[in-house]
Amino acid sequence: MESIYGDGIDVEDGQEEKIFVSVRVRPMNAKEIAKNDSCDWECVSDNTIVCKNVLTERSVYPNAYTFDRVYGSEVATRQVYEEGAKRVALSALNGINSSIFAYGQTSSGKTYTMTGITQYAISDIFDQINKQVDRDFVLKFSAIEIYNECVRDLLSADGTPLRLLDDPEKGTVVDKLTEIHLEDWTHLMELLAVCEAQRKIGETSLNQMSSRSHQIIRLTIESVANEFSVIGSASTLTATVNFVDLAGSERASQTRAAGKRLKEGCHINRSLLTLGTVVRKLSKGRNGHVPYRDSKLTRILQNSLGGNARTAIVCTLSPAHTHLEQSRNTLLFALCAKDVRTSAQVNVVTSEKALVKQLQREMTRLENELRDMSTSTNHSETIITEKEVQIQKMEQEVKDLTQERDLARTRLEEILRAAGVDQNWVCDLLILRPSTSVDSGSWDVNSISGHLRIGSWDGSSTCGHIRNGSWDGSSASGHLRSGSWDEHSMSDMSDLAINTSDVAINPSDVVAFNDSLPSTASVNTYSFPKNHKLRNPNEDHYVFDNITPREFMNQYFGPDSKAEWEKTSPKTKTRTSSLDSFKEVEEESIVKDEVDDIHNEGNLGNSHADQSPGSLNLTRSTSCSAIIDGDSTLCENVSEKNVIVESKSDSDIKKLCRQDSHSSFKSVDEKEMQQNNDGGIFDLSPSSRTLEKVMEYDIRREAYHMVKIFFSYDYQFLFFCK
Ligand SMILES: Nc1ncnc2c1ncn2[C@@H]1O[C@H](COP(=O)(O)OP(=O)(O)OP(=O)(O)O)[C@@H](O)[C@H]1O
Numbered sequence: 001m002e003s004i005y006g007d008g009i010d011v012e013d014g015q016e017e018k019i020f021v022s023v024r025v026r027p028m029n030a031k032e033i034a035k036n037d038s039c040d041w042e043c044v045s046d047n048t049i050v051c052k053n054v055l056t057e058r059s060v061y062p063n064a065y066t067f068d069r070v071y072g073s074e075v076a077t078r079q080v081y082e083e084g085a086k087r088v089a090l091s092a093l094n095g096i097n098s099s100i101f102a103y104g105q106t107s108s109g110k111t112y113t114m115t116g117i118t119q120y121a122i123s124d125i126f127d128q129i130n131k132q133v134d135r136d137f138v139l140k141f142s143a144i145e146i147y148n149e150c151v152r153d154l155l156s157a158d159g160t161p162l163r164l165l166d167d168p169e170k171g172t173v174v175d176k177l178t179e180i181h182l183e184d185w186t187h188l189m190e191l192l193a194v195c196e197a198q199r200k201i202g203e204t205s206l207n208q209m210s211s212r213s214h215q216i217i218r219l220t221i222e223s224v225a226n227e228f229s230v231i232g233s234a235s236t237l238t239a240t241v242n243f244v245d246l247a248g249s250e251r252a253s254q255t256r257a258a259g260k261r262l263k264e265g266c267h268i269n270r271s272l273l274t275l276g277t278v279v280r281k282l283s284k285g286r287n288g289h290v291p292y293r294d295s296k297l298t299r300i301l302q303n304s305l306g307g308n309a310r311t312a313i314v315c316t317l318s319p320a321h322t323h324l325e326q327s328r329n330t331l332l333f334a335l336c337a338k339d340v341r342t343s344a345q346v347n348v349v350t351s352e353k354a355l356v357k358q359l360q361r362e363m364t365r366l367e368n369e370l371r372d373m374s375t376s377t378n379h380s381e382t383i384i385t386e387k388e389v390q391i392q393k394m395e396q397e398v399k400d401l402t403q404e405r406d407l408a409r410t411r412l413e414e415i416l417r418a419a420g421v422d423q424n425w426v427c428d429l430l431i432l433r434p435s436t437s438v439d440s441g442s443w444d445v446n447s448i449s450g451h452l453r454i455g456s457w458d459g460s461s462t463c464g465h466i467r468n469g470s471w472d473g474s475s476a477s478g479h480l481r482s483g484s485w486d487e488h489s490m491s492d493m494s495d496l497a498i499n500t501s502d503v504a505i506n507p508s509d510v511v512a513f514n515d516s517l518p519s520t521a522s523v524n525t526y527s528f529p530k531n532h533k534l535r536n537p538n539e540d541h542y543v544f545d546n547i548t549p550r551e552f553m554n555q556y557f558g559p560d561s562k563a564e565w566e567k568t569s570p571k572t573k574t575r576t577s578s579l580d581s582f583k584e585v586e587e588e589s590i591v592k593d594e595v596d597d598i599h600n601e602g603n604l605g606n607s608h609a610d611q612s613p614g615s616l617n618l619t620r621s622t623s624c625s626a627i628i629d630g631d632s633t634l635c636e637n638v639s640e641k642n643v644i645v646e647s648k649s650d651s652d653i654k655k656l657c658r659q660d661s662h663s664s665f666k667s668v669d670e671k672e673m674q675q676n677n678d679g680g681i682f683d684l685s686p687s688s689r690t691l692e693k694v695m696e697y698d699i700r701r702e703a704y705h706m707v708k709i710f711f712s713y714d715y716q717f718l719f720f721c722k
Pocket residue numbers: 025026027029073104105106107108109110111112113207209210211212246247248249316
């Protein structure tokens with residue numbers, strides 16, 4: 001019995017060998033003889049063929065061509081098979097993929113040759129199988145046709161084109177291709193007959209039965225060692241052998257093709273051109289891109305060209321001089337193919353040892369994959385854990401802030417209640433969140449670089465509108481801008497409410513504290529007692545715990561006008577004169593004028609004329625402290641003041657506002673106020689003048705507001721109450 005590896009076939013892994021290339025010249029046919037065409041080709045040896053035609057000196061074509069084997073017209077197909085294809089075909093029995101295909105122009109004898117080779121090869125395969133008693137074989141037969149770039153199953157009546165799929169191990173595979181278990185020789189003949197019947201053929205001027213498609217007959221051979229095997233029962237061999245009958249290259253002018261035939265010819269030529277390019281690239285080396293995917297033909301043949309397959313090509317020639325150019329092209333293709341090397345590899349397990357090695361490699365690969373997956377999973381879990389911790393922290397922060405807000409709101413309500421302020425009164429509230437240096441004692445508004453928001457608060461609601469404003473501490477010198485107050489809001493304050501959390505200011509945006517009030521204290525600076533310490537919120541303590549609201553207001557916003565104006569006036573004058581004495585004089589003059597105006601028009605009672613000068617400056621202070629203290633006497637004054645204000649005509653109030661705005665040395669710019677629609681610029685200096693401006697703003701809108709400021713450890717509140 002022959003060796004499993006065949007007669008003289010070397011199957012060492014990685015061994016390279018060239019494609020076996022042979023040339024077969026068919027006999028002159030009746031037509032050619034009738035036309036008295038001459039025979040151009042002569043095989044001068046077993047492997048050299050020469051062109052007998054006299055060539056001009058300028059011809060680029062060689063005269064002689066050498067291949068692995070050349071066969072003249074007298075040589076039988078059997079010999080072509082035996083010498084040029086058998087060795088390759090039988091290598092499939094040893095687990096090596098193999099392909100044999102015929103290439104040549106139309107009517108050159110491809111089908112004739114391949115039909116014979118296919119039958120001889122399969123016949124020999126049957127013989128080899130029968131001889132091999134230590135292995136059990138299974139043969140599977142399939143047939144493919146590529147017609148006009150569509151892949152068809154020749155064993156199926158359904159002409160639906162089949163898809164080509166890329167399998168990582170098998171390479172290109174034809175999806176849903178019929179595979180029939182080949183039983184015996186008779187069965188083979190039946191199947192070949194089916195394929196022949198199914199294949200697209202047509203009549204051309206050169207071939208009455210021209211194949212208009214590429215045909216691939218595929219035989220898959222599976223074998224496993226049986227009980228008689230000395231190698232081992234587990235060894236398995238699987239390989240395929242392809243018998244490829246290509247459609248013939250043709251020149252439309254020669255075939256006089258038109259319509260359907262012309263279209264077929266275009267597809268045929270295009271795919272053969274791609275095949276030629278692939279072979280040419282492969283012959284020049286394995287580097288670089290090989291355009292296998294440019295045609296269905298080269299995709300399917302990829303494993304048969306330059307891959308692991310053993311390959312034999314039989315190039316067929318028509319000897320007639322008429323076909324000289326086509327024959328030369330065929331030989332050029334053959335020359336390229338001659339240099340293409342393939343690597344013969346047994347692509348199946350051939351021994352127990354190899355099987356063990358393969359399993360070990362597979363185990364290693366799986367372990368690596370598992371490790372990678374595990375690492376990836378751990379990483380993801382770590383990220384999730386970190387996010388969860390972050391979320392928990394943020395939830396805790398939200399909780400803490402909510403508690404702070406509620407605490408602040410509660411304290412405000414308590415203070416308002418203690419001060420006798422109606423909780424349902426509408427208040428405009430400004431909340432400043434101090435920096436961490438809040439305890440240091442003084443607050444330099446010039447340091448403020450962020451924006452503040454001003455809104456309104458109805459004391460009971462925690463949600464609603466926020467009227468945005470901004471406080472540009474540097475450019476506006478401590479002016480508070482209220483940028484988006486609107487008439488509607490002002491006239492219907494009951495609709496306004498503020499969510500205190502919305503108006504909280506980022507500490508970095510708002511305040512910085514200095515140790516003391518600068519000697520050049522401007523109206524932009526709030527100062528606090530040097531010894532004053534803002535309390536920790538946990539102590540449930542406010543600024544007002546140490547001083548009365550009146551003292552507080554007097555201390556930071558000027559003396560109360562109603563209560564002992566004469567005593568406090570010099571002090572106020574001293575402070576303001578240190579700021580800008582000439583403006584003070586100017587202001588007092590203007591204030592006096594405007595009071596006189598009002599008196600002259602009889603809108604201000606005589607009892608209040610006595611309060612001048614400075615009464616207007618102190619009006620706000622009076623009302624504010626009165627309400628804070630809950631002092632009934634002072635509240636009467638508030639009431640009186642309300643009467644005074646309300647008794648004024650609109651024109652009076654506007655006039656008063658205009659005059660007063662001019663009198664302020666940090667004046668509210670009337671134009672700017674109007675440009676900002678109803679947005680006023682408020683001077684929030686510690687002088688009563690600041691608060692006067694707030695009053696001014698409110699009076700303009702026929703709303704009478706007061707200002708309170710509370711400081712706690714975390715928040716400072718400035719709100720304007722109606
Ligand atoms: N070596 C040969 N000996 C005798 N006759 C041959 C030989 N080669 C081919 N023929 C004949 O030549 C004709 C054309 O051959 P064949 O059909 O095989 O050509 P082809 O290359 O397959 O053409 P196409 O590409 O058009 O299908 C056929 O009638 C065939 O019998």
